[in-house]
Amino acid sequence: MTTDTMMLEDLARKEYKYGWSTEIESDTVPPGLNEEVIRLISDKKEEPRWLLEWRLKAYRHWLTMEEPKWQNVHYPPIDFQAVSYYSAPKQKGERPKSMDEVDPKLLETYEKLGIPLKEREVLAGVVAVDAVFDSVSVGTTFKETLAEKGIVFCSFSEAVKEHPDLVKKYLGSVVPYTDNFYATLNSAVFSDGSFCYIPKGVKCPMELSTYFRINEASTGQFERTLLVADEGASVSYLEGCTAPMRDTNQLHAAVVEIVALDNAQVKYSTVQNWFPGDEEGKGGIYNFVTKRGKCAGKNSKISWTQVETGSAITWKYPSCILLGDNSVGEFYSVAMTNNYQQADTGTKMIHIGKNTKSTIVSKGISAGKSQNTYRGLVKIGKNATGSRNYSQCDSMLIGDKCGAHTFPYLEVNNTTSQVEHEASTSKIGEDQIFYCNQRGIETEDAVSMIVNGFCKEVFRELPMEFAVEAQKLLDVSLEGSVG
Amino acid sequence: MAIIEIKNLHANVEGNEILKGIDLTVNAGETHAIMGPNGSGKSTLASVLAGREEYEITEGQILYNGKDLLEMDPDVRACEGIFLAFQYPVEIPGVNNSYFLRTAVNAIRKHHGEDEIDPGEFLSLREKMKLVHMDDRFLSRSINEGFSGGEKKRNEIFQMLVLDPTLAVLDETDSGLDIDALKIVAEGVNEFRRDPSKAAIVVTHYQRLLNYIVPDFVHVLVDGKIVQSGGKELALELESKGYGWIEREPASVSA
Ligand SMILES: Nc1ncnc2c1ncn2[C@@H]1O[C@H](COP(=O)(O)OP(=O)(O)OP(=O)(O)O)[C@@H](O)[C@H]1O
Ligand SMILES: [Mg+2]
Numbered sequence: 001m002t003t004d005t006m007m008l009e010d011l012a013r014k015e016y017k018y019g020w021s022t023e024i025e026s027d028t029v030p031p032g033l034n035e036e037v038i039r040l041i042s043d044k045k046e047e048p049r050w051l052l053e054w055r056l057k058a059y060r061h062w063l064t065m066e067e068p069k070w071q072n073v074h075y076p077p078i079d080f081q082a083v084s085y086y087s088a089p090k091q092k093g094e095r096p097k098s099m100d101e102v103d104p105k106l107l108e109t110y111e112k113l114g115i116p117l118k119e120r121e122v123l124a125g126v127v128a129v130d131a132v133f134d135s136v137s138v139g140t141t142f143k144e145t146l147a148e149k150g151i152v153f154c155s156f157s158e159a160v161k162e163h164p165d166l167v168k169k170y171l172g173s174v175v176p177y178t179d180n181f182y183a184t185l186n187s188a189v190f191s192d193g194s195f196c197y198i199p200k201g202v203k204c205p206m207e208l209s210t211y212f213r214i215n216e217a218s219t220g221q222f223e224r225t226l227l228v229a230d231e232g233a234s235v236s237y238l239e240g241c242t243a244p245m246r247d248t249n250q251l252h253a254a255v256v257e258i259v260a261l262d263n264a265q266v267k268y269s270t271v272q273n274w275f276p277g278d279e280e281g282k283g284g285i286y287n288f289v290t291k292r293g294k295c296a297g298k299n300s301k302i303s304w305t306q307v308e309t310g311s312a313i314t315w316k317y318p319s320c321i322l323l324g325d326n327s328v329g330e331f332y333s334v335a336m337t338n339n340y341q342q343a344d345t346g347t348k349m350i351h352i353g354k355n356t357k358s359t360i361v362s363k364g365i366s367a368g369k370s371q372n373t374y375r376g377l378v379k380i381g382k383n384a385t386g387s388r389n390y391s392q393c394d395s396m397l398i399g400d401k402c403g404a405h406t407f408p409y410l411e412v413n414n415t416t417s418q419v420e421h422e423a424s425t426s427k428i429g430e431d432q433i434f435y436c437n438q439r440g441i442e443t444e445d446a447v448s449m450i451v452n453g454f455c456k457e458v459f460r461e462l463p464m465e466f467a468v469e470a471q472k473l474l475d476v477s478l479e480g481s482v483g
Numbered sequence: 484m485a486i487i488e489i490k491n492l493h494a495n496v497e498g499n500e501i502l503k504g505i506d507l508t509v510n511a512g513e514t515h516a517i518m519g520p521n522g523s524g525k526s527t528l529a530s531v532l533a534g535r536e537e538y539e540i541t542e543g544q545i546l547y548n549g550k551d552l553l554e555m556d557p558d559v560r561a562c563e564g565i566f567l568a569f570q571y572p573v574e575i576p577g578v579n580n581s582y583f584l585r586t587a588v589n590a591i592r593k594h595h596g597e598d599e600i601d602p603g604e605f606l607s608l609r610e611k612m613k614l615v616h617m618d619d620r621f622l623s624r625s626i627n628e629g630f631s632g633g634e635k636k637r638n639e640i641f642q643m644l645v646l647d648p649t650l651a652v653l654d655e656t657d658s659g660l661d662i663d664a665l666k667i668v669a670e671g672v673n674e675f676r677r678d679p680s681k682a683a684i685v686v687t688h689y690q691r692l693l694n695y696i697v698p699d700f701v702h703v704l705v706d707g708k709i710v711q712s713g714g715k716e717l718a719l720e721l722e723s724k725g726y727g728w729i730e731r732e733p734a735s736v737s738a
Contacts, residue, residue, distance in 0.1 A: 430536075435573040437557035438533050438566075439587035439646065440594065449586065453577025453625065 028087040033080055035059065038188055041086050045157050045191075048164060058177035058187035065181050072373040072405060073313050073342040075286065083220040083251055085189045142206065152197040153208055156224055159195035166197055170228050174257040174294045174321070182253040183290040186222045190255070193223035198233035198264075207463055209238035220251040227257070229264035231297060236267040236463060252311075254289045262297030262324065267305070269462055270318075274310035281340025281369075284312025291318035295327035295353075303330035304347065305461040312341060317375065319348035322356035322384070329358040332458040336451075337370030337402070346376035346407075351384035351417070360391040363455045366402035373405040378419055380412045387417040395425040396454050398447070448475045484511050485546070486650050486682045487532070492543035494531050500541070501527045503707035509650070512679040516693055516718060517686045519704035520726050525686045526570055528704070529654045532684075533567040534560050547650070561587075562594035564649030568639040568656050570686075574627040580638070581609070581622040584645055591646065611644040615671045632659035640671040651675060651683045657692040669695030690722040703729055 029040060038059055042052040067078070146153050152163055159167050177187035194210040210225060229235055239256075252274060260266050268291075277284025287310070293302035304318040320329025331347035349358035358378065366372040378389045395404035406423050428450055436446030452459070452471055459467045487509045494502040501524045509515050517525055531538050532545070534557035545552040552560065575583070588608070589599045600608075609622065615637045627635050636656050643651055653672065657665055673696060676683055685696055693701070693715060701717040702709045703726070711717065711729050721729075 429573070431573045432575050434533075434535055434557060435569065435575070436583075436587075438561050438569075439583070439642065440558055440561040440590040441587055442558050442590065445586070445590070449578055449583070450575055453575055456577035 028084050031082050031084045033059075033083070033085060033189070037085055041189060041191060044086065045160070047157075047160060050168065051160060054172070054177065055188050055190075058184050059189075061178050062181070062184040062188055065184060067181050071315050071344040072371065072375075072407075073315060073344050075313055075342075078251060078286070080185075085220060085222070086191055145206075146204075149202050149205065150199040151202060151204055152195065154195055156190075156193040156195050156226065159226075163195070163197065166228065167195065167226065170226055170257065170259055172257075174259060174292050175255050175290050180290060182288045183255050186224060186253050186255045186290070189220075190222045190224040193225045193254070194227075195225070196227045196235065196237065198229045198235045200230045201232040202230075203233070204235040207236050207238055209240065211240045220253065222252075223254050225254070225256040227266060227268070228259045229261065229266050229300075231262045231264060233261075234265040237269070238463065239268070239270045240273070250284075251286050252289070254291075256289070256291040256318075258293035258302055260293065260295050260297060260300035260302050260327075263299045264297060265301045265303075266293065267303045268293070268318070270304075270306040270308075271462075272306065272308045272310050272314070275312075276310050276341050277312040277339065279339050281312070284341070285310065287311035287314045287316065289316040291316060292321065293319070293329070294321045295324050295329060295356075297327070298324040298353070299326045300324050301328040301330070303328075303332070303461070305330075305332040305458065306334070306345075307455075307458070307462070308333070308335040308343060308345060311343075314341075314343040314345055317346050317348055319350070320358065321350045321352065322358065322387075323352045324356075325353040326355045326357075327353055328356070330461075331358075331360045331362070331376075332461045333362045334365070334455045334458045335362070335372055335374075336365045337367070337372045339368040339370060341368075341370045342373075343371070344373040344375055346374045348377040349379070349389060351378075351380040351387040351389070353384060355386040356384055357387065358389045360389070360393070361457050362391075362393045363458055364393070364395040364404055365398065365451055365454065366395070366404050367398035369401045371403045371405070373407065375407045375409075377409040378411070380414065380417045380419070382413045385414050385416045387414075389417075389419040391419070391421045393421075393423045394454070395423075396451065397425070397427045398451075400427075485509070486511050486548060487552070488544075488546040490544045490546075492528075492531070492545065493541045494527060495539045495541055496527070496537055501538075501707055502531065504543070505704075505707075505709060507702065507709065509682045509684060511682055513700065514676060514683045514685060514696065514698045516696075516698035516701045516715075517684060517704055518688065518701060518718065518721055523704045524707045525704055526654055527707075529567055529570075529652045529684070529686060532560075532650075532652055533557060533565060558590070559594070561646075561648075562591045566643050566646060566648035566651045568636075568643060568651065568653040570654040570658070572627045572630075572635040572639055574625070574630075576625050576628050578626050579623050580626050583626050584609075584642060587642070587646060608645050612641050614644060614674060615641045616667050617641055633661060633664045636660055637664065637668060637671075640668050643675060644671060647675075649681055651681070652686070653683065654686045655688065656685075657687055657689060665692065666695060672696050690718040693718045705729065 029037060035056060038055050039052065042055060143153060175183050177184055196208055198204055227237060258266050258268060272287065274285035274287055275283065295302055302320050306318060308314050318331060322329050329349050333345065335343045335345050337343050346362060347360055349360065360376055362374050364372040364374055372395065374393045376391065378391065380387050391408060393406050393408065395406065397404055404425055408421055410419055412419055428447065432450050433443055433446045436449065437443060459471065485508050489505050489507040492502050492505040493500060505528060519525055527538060534555065540553055555563065585600065585605055592600060617637055621638065627638060630638060636659060639656060656668055660668060669692065672683065675681060685698060698715050701713055701715060703711040703721065705726065
């Protein structure tokens with residue numbers, strides 16, 4: 001083995017920058033799951049009856065389900081009774097009405113994470129943020145500015161109170177409570193999350209974002225995001241996540257539902273940087289997430305872009321149901337794994353409407369002893385005539401103890417549709433690194449440059465300031481994989 | 484003043500000895516051509532100078548500006564002024580040429596304790612691509628990706644002009660070039676050589692290149708050893724007689 005390979009193999013030793021935790025008093029329910037706990041959560045959130053009923057239906061259904069085992073990841077059984085299903089920072093007095101009233105400790109936390117909760121311009125543009133801390137949303141910025149356009153952007157709990165009809169109409173309409181083991185669990189116990197509604201014909205004037213932070217030690221995080229773009233509306237939505245370093249595994253089982261009506265466009269970008277565990281594979285987040293969008297209307301478009309660098313285990317498939325004629329689904333993904341991380345991620349593109357189009361670009365990078373799997377389904381229904389899919393799945397290996405796997409599933413049920421699939425697996429080239437070295441560039445910088453080049457088609461899809469962040473993240477996760 | 488002194492250099496790859504005792508000194512202001520049959524070890528010598536890890540040095544020494552070159556990592560060698568124009572330039576998808584060059588320029592400047600290059604200054608450096616008749620649009624393309632053979636070679640010379648090394652090692656920069664491109668590339672190299680503090684080692688199979696880049700010395704490498712050295716006439720002699728006669732005649736070292 002050459003020195004380069006050895007260097008590559010230990011490239012990833014920089015510390016997880018978000019590993020600290022906030023000392024804050026919290027209201028955490030004891031571990032355990034039963035109907036009482038669900039009633040308690042619903043009660044704490046002062047929810048209407050119908051929502052409690054929905055949760056209970058989900059819970060009862062969950063009891064009949066088995067944990068899925070088909071994914072290409074390995075972990076010891078999760079004891080669902082050892083997880084705490086609700087934790088919120090203790091509030092002194094009334095729920096804060098504006099950002100000024102939010103506990104300064106929380107504001108400090110987000111400041112330290114680089115998330116501005118003060119309403120001000122950041123970098124290239126204005127971003128409105130909904131900050132979720134453990135189980136609850138601690139505040140949403142730019143609410144008034146958005147309200148002027150009729151845009152609703154608030155925590156899920158608030159939406160249940162203020163816009164019950166919208167929530168009732170769309171909750172579970174894309175990911176039903178019976179969907180899958182983790183989505184069903186989420187439906188029973190979800191605590192908070194973000195809600196967004198863009199009315200007819202409105203183009204959202206700023207990026208919207210949710211920033212998730214897990215703080216408590218033994219809590220699971222089960223948030224739920226619901227995003228509805230009415231006819232002709234458009235929005236770009238960002239999601240970021242971090243968690244403290246802890247040596248036990250924590251469960252994160254979220255659900256994201258998107259609905260796009262006629263001519264609406266939604267772009268959903270994620271930079272996922274949950275704590276990945278340490279170099280020996282101890283600790284880290286289990287990120288088992290269901291994300292799905294429904295292009296319900298004609299000419300609608302939903303585009304997923306994800307940069308996944310964190311979590312001990314990532315298991316998610318942001319998908320599109322292309323129901324409306326001429327609707328478009330896109331999935332751009334970078335999944336980077338290092339040390340003992342495991343990722344099984346990809347997408348499902350379900351073509352139902354005529355002339356629907358989907359594009360899949362997936363870049364997997366594996367380093368250390370990690371395993372990285374792309375799994376994707378393209379299904380073109382009988383009536384989805386004239387539909388097209390293009391998929392490209394590239395894997396890059398750094399070192400020779402990691403693995404890359406690709407499972408593309410294709411189902412085409414009519415003769416007028418076209419699907420195209422390209423895949424490649426390459427080892428990061430020692431010639432490429434040497435070429436950079438020979439021009440004066442150190443190996444670590446060379447690897448980062450080569451990997452960034454490899455991911456370019458995906459980064460191009462990210463909003464500007466996020467793209468910069470994503471590149472930095474990749475550098476951090478790569479560190480130590482070269483000497 | 485000697486820029487590089489190679490003394491009794493032996494190098495192995497995968498257990499096979501490829502270089503079997505090379506002695507070569509290149510002084511400032513000199514250009515040395517290295518010729519020799521396929522597989523004789525020319526690229527190996529170039530790679531060893533640049534610091535490729537696959538090659539194991541089993542014996543000998545290389546001094547670069549009086550310092551032990553073999554102690555330096557490849558990137559340090561580059562920062563210290565050794566440039567290798569690759570026989571087969573490498574493609575790096577998604578990384579654009581201009582970004583790559585600026586990163587290289589800044590790495591070298593950092594090594595010398597200098598500040599990053601300012602954008603204006605970098606723009607003027609980029610002008611050097613005119614010297615090798617390259618179009619601006621190559622700057623925004625990925626490094627060497629989809630470049631023709633000749634374009635790759637010109638890009639190497641362009642990088643050399645921008646990075647401004649002390650010692651340039653050109654490995655078959657003429658192969659795959661048409662007549663016009665050959666002249667253009669030679670002009671680029673001559674521009675570099677004009678400075679008497681620089682030196683060049685030019686690996687080639689063809690005397691033709693040496694009409695344009697006139698060497699001070701020509702060495703013939705056969706089976707890992709320099710078997711003959713001479714002035715520029717030696718290249719002409721090789722052209723007419725091939726390598727066979729050298730292998731039969733005893734080496735006469737005149738350099
Ligand atoms: N990485 C390697 N692994 C195995 N053998 C190698 C390696 N590099 C070089 N060699 C062998 O070393 C010998 C010299 O190769 P080298 O590339 O230096 O020749 P060259 O003189 O540059 O030839 P050419 O004129 O064809 O470019 C060849 O027999 C080659 O196969
Ligand atoms: Mg060669």
